């Protein structure tokens with residue numbers, strides 16, 4: 001079957017590189033390292049093939065733990081996260097250089113330090129859509145928990161001052177006018193200040209309620225990609241979805257996106273033709289109340305990925 005419709009301007013040949021990242025070092029709850037295998041066992045590769053993508057052999061990264069990893073200020077496991085995300089950045093950059101679409105499956109959202117670094121190293125004019133219940137923009141100073149999965153965006157923007165040595169390799173590629181959030185509903189006080197100070201496009205669930213998801217995506221793209229030319233990196237935390245649809249995740253927050261709203265975001269970004277990379281993060285099969293809630297979460301993850309990769313309803 002030939003799939004009609006979307007042309008991916010930066011991936012016209014529809015070659016995808018799945019990058020499996022069984023990594024949990026950016027937060028405290030075990031099990032998120034099992035996310036990639038569950039997503040792959042759900043048949044994601046075959047699903048992408050049915051959307052006319054050619055699948056490169058999946059790259060499964062391994063993340064050796066350092067012998068010693070003392071806190072860096074408040075930050076927990078800085079050596080582990082720093083070296084692991086560097087590995088991810090190199091892998092994502094290599095995938096793009098090879099002409100493949102990097103589809104990174106986490107693992108916790110600290111991995112995006114790597115995915116975004118890798119993408120922006122190859123596409124300096126890219127923009128980033130961060131779909132999440134949380135802003136993940138705490139600095140090493142503002143973080144209440146010390147868990148680095150709550151900090152990746154601050155590293156990517158160069159807001160960490162001083163920058164911990166483990167993240168000295170991260171270049172501040174991400175400019176405030178190239179970042180938009182959708183789905184926010186649990187933002188720390190320090191993060192609110194950062195969002196305001198840098199005038200970052202942040203669409204919370206309040207905006208989704210007020211304008212509807214169609215208008216929100218339109219407004220977000222107007223902010224970060226006004227001329228429609230920038231490549232788009234989509235980083236999607238499964239906790240953006242309401243726990244009703246995606247309960248098996250480390251930091252669920254009620255009042256989130258419906259499955260259709262999340263799918264719509266991905267469909268609309270795919271329709272631009274500008275998608276250049278995607279992350280699907282924070283599926284934690286160990287945290288579902290039962291097999292059914294784990295399965296629902298993994299199925300939702302596969303659904304949003306398919307929508308980003310060209311699946312349409314009609």
Ligand SMILES: [Mn+2]
Nearest residue numbers: 109132136237
């Ligand atoms: Mn996140």
